[in-house]
Amino acid sequence: MTVTIDINENIQKKNNEYAALNRQAFSSYRVFNMIGSPGAGKTAILERTAGILGDELAIIEGDVKTDLDAQRIISFGSQSIQIETGGGCHLNAEMVKDAVDRLDLSRVRIIVIENVGNLVCPSAYDLGEDAKVAVISLPEGDEKPRKYPALFMRVDLVLINKVDLRDVLAEYDLDRVREDCLKINPSVRVLEISAKTGKGFDEWMEYLTKEK
Amino acid sequence: MTVTIDINENIQKKNNEYAALNRQAFSSYRVFNMIGSPGAGKTAILERTAGILGDELAIIEGDVKTDLDAQRIISFGSQSIQIETGGGCHLNAEMVKDAVDRLDLSRVRIIVIENVGNLVCPSAYDLGEDAKVAVISLPEGDEKPRKYPALFMRVDLVLINKVDLRDVLAEYDLDRVREDCLKINPSVRVLEISAKTGKGFDEWMEYLTKEK
Numbered sequence: 380m381t382v383t384i385d386i387n388e389n390i391q392k393k394n395n396e397y398a399a400l401n402r403q404a405f406s407s408y409r410v411f412n413m414i415g416s417p418g419a420g421k422t423a424i425l426e427r428t429a430g431i432l433g434d435e436l437a438i439i440e441g442d443v444k445t446d447l448d449a450q451r452i453i454s455f456g457s458q459s460i461q462i463e464t465g466g467g468c469h470l471n472a473e474m475v476k477d478a479v480d481r482l483d484l485s486r487v488r489i490i491v492i493e494n495v496g497n498l499v500c501p502s503a504y505d506l507g508e509d510a511k512v513a514v515i516s517l518p519e520g521d522e523k524p525r526k527y528p529a530l531f532m533r534v535d536l537v538l539i540n541k542v543d544l545r546d547v548l549a550e551y552d553l554d555r556v557r558e559d560c561l562k563i564n565p566s567v568r569v570l571e572i573s574a575k576t577g578k579g580f581d582e583w584m585e586y587l588t589k590e591k
Numbered sequence: 592m593t594v595t596i597d598i599n600e601n602i603q604k605k606n607n608e609y610a611a612l613n614r615q616a617f618s619s620y621r622v623f624n625m626i627g628s629p630g631a632g633k634t635a636i637l638e639r640t641a642g643i644l645g646d647e648l649a650i651i652e653g654d655v656k657t658d659l660d661a662q663r664i665i666s667f668g669s670q671s672i673q674i675e676t677g678g679g680c681h682l683n684a685e686m687v688k689d690a691v692d693r694l695d696l697s698r699v700r701i702i703v704i705e706n707v708g709n710l711v712c713p714s715a716y717d718l719g720e721d722a723k724v725a726v727i728s729l730p731e732g733d734e735k736p737r738k739y740p741a742l743f744m745r746v747d748l749v750l751i752n753k754v755d756l757r758d759v760l761a762e763y764d765l766d767r768v769r770e771d772c773l774k775i776n777p778s779v780r781v782l783e784i785s786a787k788t789g790k791g792f793d794e795w796m797e798y799l800t801k802e803k
Contacts, residue, residue, distance in 0.1 A: 417628045417710050417739070418731020443711055445738055466741060468680060468711035496738075497709055498629050499655055499680035518730030518753065519630025526657055526708075527629070529678060541730065547759055 394504055397472035401507025404479060409591055410490045412506050414530060415514030416523075417496030420540040422448045423574035424514065424583075425491060429457035431584060432489065439478045439492045441470040448493065458482060469500040472507055489587055498523070502530040509591070510535035517541045517551045524559040531563045536570065536586060543573040606716055609684035613719025616691060621803055622702045624718050626742060627726030628735075629708030632752040634660045635786035636726065636795075637703060641669035643796060644701065651690045651704045653682040660705065670694060681712040684719055701799055710735070714742040721803065722747035729753045729763045736771040743775045748782065748798060755785040 401410075415421050425438055429452050436457040440448040441464060449461035460478045462470060475492060482490075492508065494501040502511070511534040515523050518541060524531045531537065537560050539553065557569050570586070572579030613622075627633050637650055641664050648669040652660040653676060661673035672690045674682060687704060694702075704720065706713040714723070723746040727735050730753060736743045743749065749772050751765065769781050782798070784791030 416630055416708070416731075417735060418630075418728070442738055444740055445734075447734055447738065466711070468709070495711065496628070497680070497711060499678070499707065499709055500712070516630070516730065518728065518756070519628075522657075522659055523629060526654055526659065528656055544730070544756075544759065547756065 391503075394472050397476050398505040398507040401472055401476055401479065404476075405490070405507055405509070408484070408488060408490050409587065409589075410492070410508045411587070412492050412494060412501075412508035412511045413514060414494045414498070414501045414511060414534070415496065415516075416498055416519060419496070419514045419516045419519065420574050421493050421496070421514050422451055424538065424540060424572070425457075425493060426451055426455045427574050427577065427580065428491070428583070428587070429455035429459075431580070432587070433457060434486045435488045437482050437484065437487045437490050439470075439475060439482075439490065441474070441493055441495045443467070443495060458487070464495060468495055468497050469504055470494050470506060471504050475506045491587075498527040498530055502527075502533050512536045512538060514538045514540055515556070517544050517548045521552045521556050524556060524563055528563050531560055531567070534564070534567060536568045538579075538583070539569065539571045540574060542571045542578060543576045603715075606684050609688050610717040610719040613684055613688055613691065616688075617702070617719055617721070620696070620700060620702050621799065621801075622704070622720045623799070624704045624706060624713075624720035624723045625726060626706045626710070626713045626723060626746070627708065627728075628710055628731060631708070631726045631728045631731065632786050633705050633708070633726050634663055636750065636752060636784070637669075637705060638663055638667045639786050639789065639792065640703070640795070640799070641667035641671075643792070644799070645669060646698045647700045649694050649696065649699045649702050651682075651687060651694075651702065653686070653705055653707045655679070655707060670699070676707060680707055680709050681716055682706050682718060683716050687718045703799075710739040710742055714739075714745055724748045724750060726750045726752055727768070729756050729760045733762075733764045733768050736768060736775055740775050743772055743779070746776065746779060748780045750791075750795070751781065751783045752786060754783045754790060755788045 446461035452459035658673035664671035
């Protein structure tokens with residue numbers, strides 16, 4: 380058991396060294412680490428974001444398998460590079476460094492790293508980002524902040540996506556989610572958005588593009 | 592790197608020893624390991640299942656934090672025990688053994704283990720179950736089998752939940768999901784259900800209760 384912990388410490392130490400390198404390389408960009416369940420709508424949000432920000436935005440896509448998501452983003456007008464973790468349940472800073480080295484950052488101001496769909500493991504790894512953004516969505520149910528506090532205490536912003544489904548999912552208690560987020564993390568910001576209708580995207584753009 | 596792999600092998604070896612013990616202890620019961628994203632509706636399915644099967648069913652609930660789900664199940668009429676993994680992203684066979692030891696199995700015929708909400712890590716750990724069941728849902732999008740093949744190749748049954756939302760999520764391609772599942776796993780069974788309306792529950796009950 381002790382051995383396992385030592386190994387984990389070594390993994391974290393190595394990760395933090397790469398995260399520090401990334402943070403230096405990222406000094407001229409705003410960089411976000413986006414974390415949410417599979418199907419919360421992270422890629423759909425980034426498609427619409429790519430359609431607005433175009434070549435000012437670059438997206439690093441993390442998935443266990445396939446480059447479906449990077450292909451989706453590119454068709455909307457931003458650069459995108461896929462990291463396939465090959466079974467790994469989260470991105471680490473070294474994977475991100477390798478991906479960033481392959482991006483052309485000459486016109487880029489904002490980089491979003493879409494982590495592997497998972498509310499647990501990704502929250503424990505610093506990728507060198509400026510801020511973590513959580514994405515949750517109405518169909519998932521309104522108890523997610525309480526069930527996954529380790530994520531919500533580490534994020535700067537929570538996007539509640541798919542608010543266009545509010546009428547058919549009337550049991551989802553938006554006020555409770557907001558209260559739970561603030562209880563876990565009093566400085567967090569919570570935004571209601573819809574990648575389908577564009578609701579909330581003015582505020583999301585304002586958040587992404589504000590000066591560092 | 593080699594060291595990490597050795598440690599993982601030891602973890603798997605220890606897990607498999609406990610899984611073998613569980614399998615012996617489970618010989619008179621039908622035992623299922625249910626895996627899906629956070630918010631796919633695993634607990635909602637089990638609530639309705641508890642309402643039908645009552646004390647013939649016992650449910651082991653895995654969550655990172657809180658015993659909200661076990662409380663939900665008990666109110667529907669079946670026994671339930673919560674395992675809080677305290678940050679862990681999946682259940683292991685030892686946790687399940689400890690939980691089973693606390694159940695009263697005198698009237699029980701079926702045990703469902705609801706794993707931590709996660710499509711990646713839980714699929715790698717044998718808990719001693721008879722079969723793994725994947726739960727996906729319409730709002731998550733229809734590319735999940737292709738993105739998480741390591742799970743779908745290991746399951747006996749895929750439940751596609753929230754089909755009551757079919758009208759508002761007309762873009763979800765049920766045929767494609769079914770085809771992708773069968774391409775990855777030719778012997779898998781796929782059922783469309785709704786924990787909200789009860790659609791598909793006759794077939795789900797038939798699956799759960801058939802003789803071992």
